[in-house]
Amino acid sequence: MKSFTVLEGLVAPMDRANVDTDMIIPKQFLKSIKRSGFGPNLFDEMRYLDEGQPGEDCTQRPLNPEFPLNHARYQGASVLLARENFGCGSSREHAPWALEDYGFRCVIAPSFADIFYNNCFKNGILPVVLPEAAVEQLFQALYVEEGYRLEIDLEQQEVRTGEGQVFGFSVDAARKQCLLKGLDDIGVTLESAAAIRQFETRWRAQSPWLFDVIRKEQR
């Protein structure tokens, strides 16, 4: 996984509440068995005027001129500014994959859905929760100033504007460390293999009906 330390980048708006993962990446693209290449289909139904199909070349498709990500001023954005309950709905990890593949490394919103929030950290994306008023202020600034950029510092847990304004945010320590170092969760967990085995032995003695059921188990 890519690490995340400090990101300085162009900001793009997603100005609506309850953006669900079906909107972030519509279901037809879930048929892929790969984990990359979802970027061109990010927000597919809003971004294009036709119906997208998996495996199709998106460069030839008609763009929706009203959709902000299609505007010249937001090309190359790496920070997405969003509204409340971003990422609700389906647990599909294709949503953060699509955001990451498109180029977003940070999403700022007043609140996120739990599963999506969690999935972001597994994919090198930092979800930042800021108070509603702060998000509103950033939206206003973003609309006024073309080329609006923000600096997001995970170590310091700060979002900094060009004018030197600073918004602190919280993030739990474990997720922060993994993201800062770009650690592979599985590798970290397997360091506790002995503890897992020990738990399993005790649990099996205590609840034998949970084992040897779907199939006979060794050990």
Place this chain on the structure above:
Amino acid sequence: MAGLTLYDKLWRNHLVDQREDGSALIYIDRHLIHEVTSPQAFEGLRLAGRRPWRLGANLAVPDHNVPTSREERAGGIAGILDQVSRLQVQTLDDNCRDFDIEEIPINDVRQGIVHVVGPEQGATLPGMTVVCGDSHTSTHGALGALAHGIGTSEVEHVLATQCLIQQKMKNLLIQVDGQLQRGVTSKDVALAIIGQIGTAGGTGYAIEFAGEVIRDMSMEGRMTLCNMSIEAGARMGMIAVDQTTLEYVEGRTFAPSGALWDAACAAWADLHSDADAVFDQTITFRGEDIMPQVTWGNSPEMVLPVNGIIPDPEAMENATQRSATIRALHYMGLKPGMAITDIQLDRVFIGSCTNSRIEDLRAAAEVVRGRQVASTLKQALVVPGSGQVKAQAEAEGLHEIFLAAGMEWREPGCSMCLAMNADKLGSGEHCASTSNRNFEGRQGIGGRTHLVSPAMAAAAAIAGHFVDVRTLQEHSA
């Protein structure tokens, strides 16, 4: 010391390691797998040269992509017409074979929607931790299990380590007292709760549903309710184990029997919140106040009783809410002031992991019996949640009632719930659906979904528009 909630107990029982940074390693008893969210996880294992930690903890079944028409199903995987879908189902099959994981294949009588199959097979048991790469895994909490959806990275993590890294949630008690009116079902309870607390109301919480209405509910009803927890923002919803739970579990394929059954029951007797348990928040409802519900917008919280009137955004003070309402009315093609019962329907879908169990089909059949689907309807689909539900329904003759009324009787799968197979809405079409999400495009691009209970969907199929199912039930009584 204060008592523990059900969630606290399940958490404690599965805690492998509490870390200083506040995260915890939680042991996973059952991992359910389907074709959409698993290929990249298996690929990850392969790339890292890892094997599954405990094969016997996993059970796989294809559901999202499988076709539901008999002709297309007859050819098995090779017969799936959409080649991208076929590849995904084939990939699940291949991965299960390569990694030696138990799979219920496409045309096995036990095949069905993973959240219907798990409890039905006894693969989900009280006191378990259950995960699946699907947000409606919350369904399994109805059995007194700690069950929630995970992303694909976590699917890989569970396969490789039998654990998840978790942060403990807060406790939310949703208490539904009193009794439900006749014709009001657990789906209506779920929608009424979401209507009040909103789709983010449960974010950060584990919900426990309790109260007289829940105690009186069947297991099927409880599963419908827990299924919709995620629509209220909570990753998990759960219900204490009681006699209803035990009666449901006993005798299922993977459930314990004999002396093990007795030992399990003794352990499960503790699976309820202590009388002095402390919840971070408690919300109370009265069963008598809940009417049959219908959603009108593109979020499950945009819901009204069937006698309701479409709201006027101009009367809303909150700007975000106003713009969301304007957007939803536009997408749904509805006008403020219109009665819910005036919404004309094009299709009806009875199915999905929310409402495709035998009790749901019985409720729908009871309304449909001896009646005809409205001539204005293009299609009314009934899709059982599993092969076993289908067989049971056929043994009871329910399929004949549906067919005689002009409805279609299909093979089990997710079907029109998310339209990954051929079952979908056309643009602009209104659908009365027993599924769980009314998001834009969920059932097909431009499709307009209204979430309802199976009885309400059946009544809507007969009338061609929404009606209070109780008027039909009175008629037939």
